[in-house]
Amino acid sequence: MFKRFKIPEATIGRLTSYSRFLKEADEKGVTTVSSQQIARATGVTPAQVRKDLAYFGEFGTRGVGYNPRELYNYIMKILGLDRRWSVAIVGAGHLGTALSLYKGFAERGFDITCIFDADPEKIGKKIAGLEVRSLEELSQKVKEYNVELGIVAVPAAAAQEVVDIMVGAGIKGIINFAPVNVSVPEDVVIRRVDLASQLEYLTYHLGETR
Amino acid sequence: MFKRFKIPEATIGRLTSYSRFLKEADEKGVTTVSSQQIARATGVTPAQVRKDLAYFGEFGTRGVGYNPRELYNYIMKILGLDRRWSVAIVGAGHLGTALSLYKGFAERGFDITCIFDADPEKIGKKIAGLEVRSLEELSQKVKEYNVELGIVAVPAAAAQEVVDIMVGAGIKGIINFAPVNVSVPEDVVIRRVDLASQLEYLTYHLGETR
Incomplete structure (x- = not known):
């Protein structure tokens, strides 16, 4: 209502x-x-x-x-937080690892259930108790773990491809940390987290006092 | 005006x-x-x-x-971006490392000029070409590199202490990634980046379609 x-x-x-x-x-x-x-x-x-x-x-x-x-x-x-949500992270680099280990998600109802990467050297490694899997396994694991939300922590050049794979697997909400805009179908919610823009709030306010 | x-x-x-x-x-x-x-x-x-x-x-x-x-x-x-800004990162863990390597900062005028950590095992390591330094060196390096902005990428328990050190060194704008509120004097601008809240925008909007 x-x-x-x-x-x-x-x-x-x-x-x-x-x-x-x-x-x-x-x-x-x-x-x-x-x-x-x-x-x-x-x-x-x-x-x-x-x-x-x-x-x-x-x-x-x-x-x-x-x-x-x-x-x-x-x-x-x-806020839709009267239940728990299963979340997948794509990208097992420094940012993906930091997000996997971030304590603030679970206490708000977000469970990181799977981590994916395209790099054969990362696949099979364990992060926060989870095995890093290949992108080929994404669709199957999304079903297995009822994943509804995805986090993109890959370089800009790979972001659109990763988002397309997530959308194809049925993920309906995506956070994009890559510094690039990506497109999704109308029924998917996407949010870009622009890390530089966080600093711009500071410089705007510091500018006020110059 | x-x-x-x-x-x-x-x-x-x-x-x-x-x-x-x-x-x-x-x-x-x-x-x-x-x-x-x-x-x-x-x-x-x-x-x-x-x-x-x-x-x-x-x-x-x-x-x-x-x-x-x-x-x-x-x-x-x-936005205060008609000039470049010197930025220090405290915390050389996964998040601090990811932020140090983030390509999106430099193109908006933000130069990461120093990285600090309290962990003796991290001090002396190089990240993105910068040597990780001890917190004891922060005040001196902030002067040396004209640092005005700081990024806090440490665990929640250490965040207030790190912010106090930053403020004491003369840093006027701070981004806090630790999942905790910290306090600063009135003339310092602080912004908390709450990574879980990014997911909450998604669940709110997905809730609309339930």
Whole structure:
């Protein structure tokens, strides 16, 4: 029901921050939090918190606040995180290895279940307990492990080919770390993580003070 | 002048995309582009393009369009990218190594000039032609290489200490890849890159089609 409207992308990112704060509050035994408290903990304004939540319906009690556990559960449902997701990584270089070892995925419900590479020297190696497999095995393993999400951690020149293989195997959501735009069919969601653009947020803000 | 207003963070991210398209257009010898063309190439609406640019003043000629090179140069200035920036990475593990080798930084004006680690086994090793140095050398090297930006690629438990060292050495902008929030003084800009949240954009959108 709450998904009828087009939600700004930045709202999704903030919901993630709110949910982390709400989880911590709940774990500490807190039973009520205000939009001011959520705002302070996540670095936004209270008005922004209320606006973001308003996209999804009525929450909390005016003048009282929100129950952290209830709001957390609701946000996790909005984000599609009321279940676990099986994730495949393609690329067993430094970035793919770092992502395989990244502790932050499992705690949000993302299980890295398979790792692939085209390099015969990497195939068969173990990373984070998983055997690196050849791209030829991708389609079969995606079925075996019910993989729905894929992470592309290969050089720019190989990215489109890898994405095509992922899409062909039925993967519906892809994160692309390669510094290149790739195309996917309309029913596949793709997101490019541009590492340089992260630095550009800094230089923009530092520019403000020059 | 254009920095008086509070610009939405998402606008900054889109300016980055626009600038990449404009550079390509200019390199192909294109002399005029429309907001429709910018929009199509970057996956937003033409109205969004016009709104984003309007934050910074009047551009282009109504009914004619923009000169790609002029607009590119202006956006790069807005983003603080009309100069090069010296960047230090702390953490020479898989993620730090991947970032040191990442091709996308140099082409946007970011030069990785030093790499640090606390692990004696890593100190002295070479990554991307740079010698890994101890944290004790950070302050001196930051001065020597005019480092203004830092990237934190260490485990969560070490992140705050590393950030404190960076801030003490005079670094004014920090990207934190560790899955933890860290605090900085008011005059330092920090941005946390939450790798799990990238996957959450996918699950949110996949949720829409469930």
